[in-house]
Amino acid sequence: MRSISALVRRLRDAEESDDRPVGLTLLAGAIAAAMVFPLTWLFIRASTVDPGRARELMFSMETFDILLNSLLLTGLVTAFSILLGVPLAYLTVRTNLPFRRFWTIAAALPLVVPSYVGAFAFVSAFGPNGEFQSLFAPLGVDQVPQIYGLPGATLVITLYTYPYVYLTTRAALISFDEGLIDAARTLNQGRLKAFRRVTLPQVRPAVAAGALLAALYAISDFGTPAIMRLPVFTRQIYVENRSFGSDYAALLSLQLLAVVLVILALEWRIRSNRTVSGSGSEGAETRVDLGWLRWPAMALPAAVTTLALAVPVWILMLWLQRAGDGYRQDLAFEFVQVANSVSVSAAAAVVAALLAIPVAYFAANHDSVLALVFERLTYVGFAVPGIVLGLALVYFGSSLTPWIYQTIPLLVFAYVIRFLPQAVGSTRTSILQVDPKLVEAGRVLGESSFGSFRRITFPLIRSGIVAGAALVFLTTMKELPVTLILRPSGYENIVTQIWAAQRNALYQYAAIPALLLMVISGLSMVVLLTQETDEPGL
Template identity: 70%
Template structure:
């Protein structure tokens, strides 16, 4: 085997046909579900399709979706970038503490935050009860676009915060010092030196926030905002599947535009840093604003963490609330969640291994195409993926429709890229000389992978499985659409309680889900320590 010398690992020229065919089959399997949306839309009469696409409801849905996505992205950047700068570059008091706390809202599913905020700030909510004796008869409206923007922003700004923080930690601060010696003010130095360095990171975080906002189903539904995901689910349940297919294609078009815009922002951005000069060596003094500056992380973390957790604990301890025995929590819900998430994590890891290995070890257009194809499911909103599999299962594979295997398949398509990213990173770190040594001893490629590569990339495989497991536990739209009849999980119990306004029945499953989701932050921290 002829190998190319690189700094990240062995990149081979010889194309392994068997591995390429396997990766091609996996990539095709991840793209396959979406084809059924086009099949369904193609069977609609063109005049009827045009009429549905131009009706006032469709225009309203498109407008609301774009406004929600734009506002969430802007506010996420306005929160994430200052918080990252405060916790990395300034002398903010207790900044190590705040650097962790302001990232924690990421572990709370936005739909849990949404119905907690409705319970707190809605009409006759908990805060209204507390403030009524003080003469405050009415709180600001929490429903609609303002409420959805507030809630989704609180649980998506950590994407921008984490990516920007990582960029600031790798920033060569001597460049800022050089700019200051040339009589540039602090703001001018930030704009001309720091901002170009962190712009790709801001764009990456903003992309995640935008995709989350446009694909979120639970929060807009709870906030009664007509967006693509909510209308698709409503039409699906009311048997308006033609209209749901057209809305899904429109939503896919919006996602493609977002991805293209992010690529355009990042293109041409080449930033080099001297990693030996860590940002921690240069701290910007806040002066008189040092202690008041803590108000920003305290307010944001308080809104994102204390409000939902406080409301959940209040529901948990309240004993005088009305109950509905049919909605009482059962441990089988947790067992179902764990079992189906574990199955998805295992299958995703098995499917991700060949794709990640092929992308890491073989420098070809084919490996790039196969790897990128697997990311389609991750970018597609869950409600669209679920609807596509409904069309396929109900129309062409009724034997697997509304079964656990189809549900697990949807989870794998949706979250397998998380496993691929983790496995590919660790594969690139394997010393290629070890593989060459095994091959010179006559070991066949598959045996070399099993005996040498797999033990070394095991941490990446485990981390990838953990991330798939945790995100599957929180997935709402796919679970609601594809679960078998009578198969209840933590998220379906939460959703049933929310729809019936029996919020106290959501306390236990929501707290369990938040606790499990908190493990994702542990995984991120452990992976960060291993990579540092």
């Protein structure tokens, strides 16, 4: 109690010196601590493993293979995402590519397809006795190239993660100062050299940010490696947890966390490098004339979007046509699954939006180390793979709060830890756009701090709060590993229905829920991209 009193006194002293409110500080700190605390149970569980047993498990050939496969998958997906995302962004922003508006949206839409949906669609299309083999059988083709393993997992995850690089690079190119290019060209720099020496340094932080998201997605993806039968951290952790190998699962989780920290450190180092700075003004509407190459250039976005979108949609439609074959009551789609997904996702979105407000407000209005630490702590759950978070909450719930273990509140709490940063980022951006003079005017007129927030700030940031909540809702709808590990007994939703159909190799039962997920997410992506006002000539 004495230490708590001392902490409160120090916070009050800080409030007197820099107008930092004690209540808001304590509330933001409590929220940040709640987001991180459950993860400490991984370390507690791992510390109970016998040291000899831990060394045997950590340095086994199986662990080495898992580490190697995970690193190879992450590296290949990141590299190929850059190789696809950067050229596509350049074509849709800086060139006279035909039908640029269409390709702008089409190139981003793969992001709305859950990778596990794409994975079993590709298995159905390219796997043994798949659709392509059936199509080519009359031509004497006995088999098509195998889709399983590292090549298949790399292909599928890349197709559904390159939009991260595409969107961040595209945003950087839209705000790029074209005067720098003009200056380089007047100095007799060729187009390729100008791109390498001027454009690339300008967009490198954006490329690094998108590559980070792609790398984190690849290292944390559970569904695709499981479907492609590739032994990686996430798949093995799930298998060990289901077979009651909690010791090995905890140790693998810590190894996976270490890999994630290395990825974050590498991205920070790349992003923090000095880059060329422009004047900050928007460039003119001039574009690179591709000449006769403008039509062949469409082959890249056409090929990528055909693989990422047309193949899964074609397979889902085939499954939908065969939905009546071999009816299984236990796998039948029911609207209660939609209700479960919507209700839990809505609850997570509301809770995340409410918790994001004090953290975002504190971070936006108080330039201090404490504010930065609280905000960054809320991002830990987003960086941690869902399978690791789920396992940590299994230990946390079963050991400390057994009364909440395998209940909807714990599932919602897991979603909030996982996706709170999406709400914090959106809300903080909105708060930074509020004119401080309006809040000061309210205080002058006698409003309290809370009254000024309620009557002035909140109405101005409402759209940012709603946008963050909507993003949490959509990502929660698609979350697979956390749902599989923490769902209550008998609880079924859209995601569990898709996974049950895949596990039983009865893909026709996944058609309706998969299409439903894609439609909901696709509508949101189209609305987002069509709101762009930076390019009136798009």
